[in-house]
Amino acid sequence: MSTQTFTLGRDSHxxxxxxxxxxxxxxxxxxxxxxPISAPDDGLSLVSSDGHELVWIDRLEALAADQRTLISEDLALREFTPTIQRITDVSTFATPSTWSVDTDRGPTTFVLKTEDDIRRLGGGRLLIASGQGMQFGVPQVADLDRHSRKLLERFL
Structure with a gap:
């Protein structure tokens, strides 16, 4: 279906x-x-509640502003990924370990089960999965303070 042949809205819920x-x-x-990681604004599907693709969108920016806003709002809820700004403490340098971090959403702690839960995304970016299934992003390792980088390097 062409991206020009649909309208988006919200129901009462x-x-x-x-x-x-x-x-x-x-x-x-x-x-x-x-x-979602390598090209977040390229290639997007609108999928029905039963899992069938209804619309393919080549580029999010090609949509009208109101459609883009509705889609972006939904994506933001589904793809909640706090950004780690500082690593304040790590319980042990073996896994599992408990990490205390400051994020753009406030301070929190999480359990890192294995070193494999830290994924390198390229360009100095990381995605860290907590034992509870939450994803934390590090947009640029080099931008972290020295203490945070030193703690992180023990796991990379």
Whole structure:
């Protein structure tokens, strides 16, 4: 389906709705990025509540501002990834270990089960998965303070 042949809105429960050019309305539509880490704004599907792709969008920026806003709001809720700004403490340099960090959402602690839960994304970026399933981002390792980098290097 062409990106020009649909409209987006919200139902009374705040869920995303899609109306196709033939008037068919789909409730509970979910935006899904094809490449959420390497190309977050390229390739996005709007998927029905039963998991079927309804619309393919080549570039998020190609959409009208109101459609882009609705999709971005939904993605922000689904892809909540606090950014680590500082690592204040690590319980042990063996895993599992408890990390105390300051994020853009405030201070928190999490358990790192294995070193494999720290993924290098390229360009100095990291994605760290906690034992509880939460993802934490480090946009640029080099931008962390010296103490944080020193603690992190023990696990990389």
């Amino acid at each position: 705040g869920r995303l709705t899609l109306t196709t050019s033939d008037g068919t309305q789909h409730e509970g539509v979910v935006p899904v990025r094809a490449f």
